[in-house]
Amino acid sequence: MSTLYEKLGGSAAVDAAVDKFYRRVLGDDRISRFFEGVDMEQQAAKQKSFLTMAFGGPNNYSALDMKTGHVHLVAEGLDDSHFDAVVEDLGATLAEMGVPAELITEVAAVAETTRESVLGRI
Amino acid sequence: MTSFTFEGRTIEAEDGETVLSALLRGGHEISNGCQAGACQACLLRSGDSVPRxxxxxxxxxLIERGIFLSCQAKAxxxxxxxxxxxxxxxxxxxxxxxxQWVTDDVIIASLKVDGWQGSPGRFIRLHSSDGVSRPYSLAAPAWMEPEFVQLHIRYIPGGAMSESLKSATVGNAFEIEGPFGKCCYRTTDQQEPILLIGSGTGLAPLYGIVTDALRKGHxxxxxxxxGAATSSRLYFQLELKKLTDQHPNFQFxxxxxxxxxxxxxxxSPLDGALKEHAKLDGYKVYLCGHPNLVKAGQRKCFLAGASLKDIFADAFVAA
Structure with missing residues (x-):
């Protein structure tokens, strides 16, 4: 049995997805304002660890980190609709890369586990 | 409250405080400069894992040795x-x-450094004999001789290094530390297009990268x-013109x-560049100069198709 991370192609798949996913997010009018003025290099590193986590790969994400990392955005109005937009962009990125639908559903489910902490409801 | 160990002593820090801030507050002498993650004056080392x-x-x-920017790490x-x-x-x-003064606010200084291995585009820290130090990017070596380091120095009235250089005369001694940074000609493919965008003395590293690329047969x-605020603040056009005459694949x-x-x-040079190069897939992109230009450039060039790993940026932050 291979894991979700292995099925997706591991760290090479993450590397291939980072540019595509981040470009999609920055170009998404629903959420791009939350990325105004951020440091691109730092942000790319964060996107990479997020994708590794969502792909079921090795990560050290904790619920508390997710909460504190988004507090300032929640204060600016980050809500479920924006979280949905990110998950949608993630799915579209994977579809563009030719990832099968059932694996995209699995990735979306992993991302979903962070919703409550990202939005500060824990 | 949080705490960490610094050379055997426990340092108390406020929540969210940076390592540098906690050390300075505790009376430790840590060299530092821009406090924005650009000048690399405040490097420390840690034996533990350090956030990327x-x-x-x-x-x-440096990354492999656990060296990090203490102004960017939280305690x-x-x-x-x-x-x-x-x-x-x-x-x-x-x-x-x-x-040489090339405009009313830019000095081009050439320094002879025995044993120097040039790496145009990266930056060094210049130390004056009175103990002041500031980061400057490496332009092409003067007279194309590797041992002659050339720096383009923006003169800031009252600035410690600016005044030191204004009064300096040929023969004066300085020290050079480095080089640092990643902004230099990196070839993976001699055929790939290169786009360089900058302002002010950001021209120094960009010119260094262009000459290095051409010299290596790109x-x-x-x-x-x-660009610059006014035409009178643009400089080096003659040198650049000469390069376009010698190399048909270079234009500016x-x-x-x-x-x-x-x-x-x-x-804006950024808007102008993107008008001519609307699709940046497969490009190497270099951005040097004013922080606003560099930040906007990273974003716009990325959205235009350049890969993040192919965008090299150096924001010039006044110390």
């Missing part, structure tokens, strides 16, 4: 830290051999776009916001 965000822009050799991110050994960054004796198109365009002369375009 506190190592932005550092060479891989809660680390357990311990120490100062670097002196030998990590050798210092080279440098002698001022030429000094064959793909190289396009340089740079100059920009100014106001008091624009005939040969210059009106507006």
């Amino acid at each position: 965000a506190a190592q932005n822009g550092l060479d891989d050799t 809660s991110d680390i357990q311990s830290a120490e100062r670097l050994d002196n030998e990590v960054f050798p210092r080279f004796a440098a002698k001022l051999v030429d000094k 064959e793909g198109p190289i396009s340089l776009h740079f 365009h100059t920009y100014a916001d106001s008091e624009v002369l005939e040969n210059d375009r009106v507006g």
